Amino acid sequence: MARKIVHHPPCVVPRHSPLATRHCLLVFLVTFLSSCGKAPEPLYQEQILALGALIDITIWGVAPDAAQQAADQIAEDFNHIHTTWHAWKPSPLTRLNAHLNDTVAYTPEAELLPLLAQAKQLSLNSGNLFNPAIGKLVAAWGFQGDEPKGPPPDAKTVAALVAAQPSMEQVHLAGNSVQSSNPAVQLDLGAIGQGYAVDVAIAHLRKLGIHNAIVNASGDIRVIGKRGTRPWRIGIRDPRGPGIIASIELQGDESIVTSGTYERYFDYQGKRYHHIIDPRSGYPARGTVSVTVVHNNATTADAASTALLVAGPAQWQRVARAMGIKQVMLIDEQEIVHIDPLLAKRIHFETKTQPRMKISAPL
Amino acid sequence: MQRGVAEDMDMNKDNDPHRSSSPLCKRGAGGGFCKKAAQGFATRADLVILALTLALLPYLYISYWGDAVQGEQARILVAGKEFAVVSLHDEQRLSVPGALGSSVLEIRAGKVRFADSPCHGKQCVHSGWLALGGEFAACLPNRISVQVVGREPRFDTINF
Numbered sequence: 052m053a054r055k056i057v058h059h060p061p062c063v064v065p066r067h068s069p070l071a072t073r074h075c076l077l078v079f080l081v082t083f084l085s086s087c088g089k090a091p092e093p094l095y096q097e098q099i100l101a102l103g104a105l106i107d108i109t110i111w112g113v114a115p116d117a118a119q120q121a122a123d124q125i126a127e128d129f130n131h132i133h134t135t136w137h138a139w140k141p142s143p144l145t146r147l148n149a150h151l152n153d154t155v156a157y158t159p160e161a162e163l164l165p166l167l168a169q170a171k172q173l174s175l176n177s178g179n180l181f182n183p184a185i186g187k188l189v190a191a192w193g194f195q196g197d198e199p200k201g202p203p204p205d206a207k208t209v210a211a212l213v214a215a216q217p218s219m220e221q222v223h224l225a226g227n228s229v230q231s232s233n234p235a236v237q238l239d240l241g242a243i244g245q246g247y248a249v250d251v252a253i254a255h256l257r258k259l260g261i262h263n264a265i266v267n268a269s270g271d272i273r274v275i276g277k278r279g280t281r282p283w284r285i286g287i288r289d290p291r292g293p294g295i296i297a298s299i300e301l302q303g304d305e306s307i308v309t310s311g312t313y314e315r316y317f318d319y320q321g322k323r324y325h326h327i328i329d330p331r332s333g334y335p336a337r338g339t340v341s342v343t344v345v346h347n348n349a350t351t352a353d354a355a356s357t358a359l360l361v362a363g364p365a366q367w368q369r370v371a372r373a374m375g376i377k378q379v380m381l382i383d384e385q386e387i388v389h390i391d392p393l394l395a396k397r398i399h400f401e402t403k404t405q406p407r408m409k410i411s412a413p414l
Numbered sequence: 415m416q417r418g419v420a421e422d423m424d425m426n427k428d429n430d431p432h433r434s435s436s437p438l439c440k441r442g443a444g445g446g447f448c449k450k451a452a453q454g455f456a457t458r459a460d461l462v463i464l465a466l467t468l469a470l471l472p473y474l475y476i477s478y479w480g481d482a483v484q485g486e487q488a489r490i491l492v493a494g495k496e497f498a499v500v501s502l503h504d505e506q507r508l509s510v511p512g513a514l515g516s517s518v519l520e521i522r523a524g525k526v527r528f529a530d531s532p533c534h535g536k537q538c539v540h541s542g543w544l545a546l547g548g549e550f551a552a553c554l555p556n557r558i559s560v561q562v563v564g565r566e567p568r569f570d571t572i573n574f
Contacts, residue, residue, distance in 0.1 A: 098550065098559055100494045105552040105559050107571055126494075197555065198534035270574035278570060286546065286569035293542040298569060307573045314574075315537070343573065 094278070097122045101129035104245060104268045110256070111263035111278050121259050125252045129268065132248045135162065138186060138239045139195040147229060148186065148237050156228035166247055167224060169350060170240060174219040176374045177358035182330040184217040186237030192335075194315065194326045195239065201319030209333035218330075242327075245271045246308055246353025253304075253349075270314075273306040273349045286401070290341035290382055295401045297380075299345070299394075306349035310356035311341035329361045338363040338384055345378035345394060352376075364389055368411050377414050382406075486547055486562055488526040490519065493557045502526060502545070502562070512556030519560060531556055548572050 095110040095118035106129055110118040136144050143160040150157035170183050189195055191204040191212060215235030222238070223230045240247075245268045252266040253273050263276030265283055274283045282302035289296035290311045301307060312325035312335070329336040342359040346352040355376045362370040364383045371379050371391075378394035388408045390398070395410050456464070490497045492512055500508065500521060507529060508519040515532035525545040528538035533555040541551035544560065547567020552559035 098489075098491055098494075098561055100491065100552065100554065100557050100559055103554065105550065105554065107550065107561075109570055200534065265571050267571045267573075270572070272571060272573050283570045284568070286548065286572045288549075288572055288574035290574075295546060295569070295572070309573055311574070313540075315535075317535075 092279070095119065095122075099123075099126040099129075101126050101268075102133040104129055104133070104248070106252075106269075107265070107267040108252075109265040109267075109278075109283075110261055111276065113261055117259075118261075121256055121261055124259070125255060125266065128251050128255055129248050132244065132251065135160070136166075136240050136244050138241060139190070144238060144240070151222075151229065151231040151236060151238070152234050153230070156223070156225065156230035158228045161227060163229075164224070164227065166240065166243075166350075167222070167229065167238075169247075170243060170354070171219040171222060171224065173243070173351060173354040173358075173374070177354065177370055178373060179218050179220075179330055180361040180370060181242060181354040181358035182218060183238055183240050183242065184219050184222060184231075184233075184236045185212075185328060185330050186239035187217065187235060188212045188328050188330070188333055189239050189241070189326075190237070192324065192326075192328060193317065194241075194328075199315065199317045199326070201317045201324065203319060203324055213331070213333040242310075242357040243350050243353045245269060246306070246349035246351075249273045249306070249349040271306075271308045271349055271353060272301075273304075274301045275304050277302045287343060287380075287398075289402070291386055296382075296406070297398050297400045297402075299398050301345075304347055305345060306347060306352045307343065307345050308349060308352035308356050309341055309343040310353075310360045312336070312360070313340070327357060327360050331361075336361045336363065338365075339367075340382045340384060340386075342367070342382075343380040344376055346376055355379075368414060371414050379414065486524070486545075486567075488519070488521065488544075489561045489563045491559045491561075497558075499563070510558050512553065512558045514556045517553050517556050517558045526560055526562065527551070528553060528560070531558070546572075 093112045095113065095115055097108050097119065099106045099108065099122060106126065108122045108125060110121065134142055136142065138144060143163055147157060147159040147163060174181050174183060191208055193199040193201060217233055217235040221231050221233040221236055223232065249266050249268050249271050250273065253275055256264050265272060265274045272285060277283065282300035285299050285301055285307055286295040287297045290313055310327060312327060315326035316323055325335045327336045339360045342356045344352040344356045346355065355374050358370055358374065359367040359379060359381060364381060367379065367381050367389065379391050380394055380398065381389040383389065386406065388406045389411060390408060391411045391414045393413065400406065486502050487499050488502055489499050490510060492510060497510060502521055502524045504521060506521050508521065509516045510519055517531040518529040520527050520529035525543040527543045528541065528551060531538050531553040533553050538551055538553035544551055544562050546569065547562055548569040549572050550559060550561035
């Protein structure tokens with residue numbers, strides 16, 4: 052704890068001078084009044100437990116009741132998106148999955164269409180490393196459930212699901228209808244649902260006339276504007292343990308999304324199985340602990356962080372370029388930080404010792 | 415400068431002008447100034463200022479470094495409603511009733527964590543200790559969340 056004695060130099064030097072006395076009083080008054088006259092900052096912060104996510108909403112420069120109303124509406128948005136896209140409880144998505152292979156193309160709820168189109172494009176850009184068509188694999192691993200706990204699926208099951216090669220290329224979007232030409236395809240938008248919800252929330256805030264805010268859904272963040280005169284300050288949690296590994300200032304319109312193997316997993320017979328399945332092997336992706344992506348759009352950042360985690364330390368740069376991602380930090384299983392020069396320039400490491408770093412070529 | 419202050423403070427303690435018994439400072443001497451002061455150490459006005467300084471010190475200390483003493487706080491929400499705000503320096507285990515049962519929050523040495531929760535995955539427990547302003551963890555099945563709050567958190571929000 053800092054113990055400091057406050058020195059007021061004018062009080063010490065010229066003695067006998069009434070002027071000095073007045074100076075001293077001034078110093079005291081200024082000190083005293085400045086510390087009791089702080090106006091409350093126009094900062095509103097609210098945590099909301101929506102279905103499936105803890106949402107942290109920060110709004111700057113808006114009257115508290117207007118901010119609270121906005122936060123309530125955003126909570127409704129999150130709940131709505133959660134129930135719409137739920138992959139294992141009856142939802143518009145499970146109905147679509149049930150009808151994907153109908154001979155006459157199925158027309159799902161219209162609100163599914165924009166994100167399906169976006170997900171398909173992102174999946175193709177990522178070379179299928181972000182692959183929302185592998186719902187059957189995700190289910191086989193038990194990650195379509197509230198409490199995944201194993202056992203892992205047997206090798207034969209995994210091999211068969213991979214061999215069927217489900218991909219978004221086989222999901223045909225025509226007008227309002229959706230049809231798959233591969234019966235192995237089942238949609239699971241879990242990898243981008245949160246980022247999408249954050250984007251929807253930010254769009255909603257803007258519609259309400261709020262232009263300085265943060266929406267953070269279980270760690271996936273998009274910021275708009277600033278916090279008064281300064282940018283928003285974001286801490287990035289250390290994937291290797293407790294605490295913060297780095298910080299970054301964001302402003303204007305930027306998202307930061309991290310995918311990590313520590314987010315969802317189960318331990319079975321002494322082995323850990325995490326939730327990010329490599330569509331090429333059918334097994335949890337290996338080699339990488341976490342990937343952080345900074346991009347303007349949270350949905351894209353969310354898809355990219357998943358794809359780059361699957362790509363791993365050897366291939367992430369190629370996949371990032373293919374997806375138009377410019378700022379990436381990947382932490383591999385050896386705790387080496389792989390980072391591109393653009394992000395390296397603006398990120399500030401908060402750990403006592405600088406981690407081992409590999410700065411890539413510009414993306 | 416520092417030495418000057420120290421000397422003046424000693425003056426104030428030992429040579430209070432109101433303590434006429436002091437051999438060094440007689441009331442009325444030097445036209446209202448303490449005799450010692452008239453010799454060049456401090457005027458009565460200086461002493462008033464010093465007295466004010468000392469009187470203000472506790473206030474300033476609390477107002478500027480009070481947070482370091484009281485520490486930051488943990489804000490606990492149940493189903494989105496505030497359940498409690500507790501100091502991170504009051505060591506305790508707090509039982510918080512949620513949708514499934516009671517979650518146990520442990521508070522120790524400026525940190526808070528989920529020590530136990532009636533959910534299966536125990537993701538909340540795996541979140542570990544939270545100490546920095548803005549850090550938060552939640553047990554979604556039990557609808558309980560906890561966030562570290564301080565007057566000026568270092569971060570506006572945390573990415574993970």
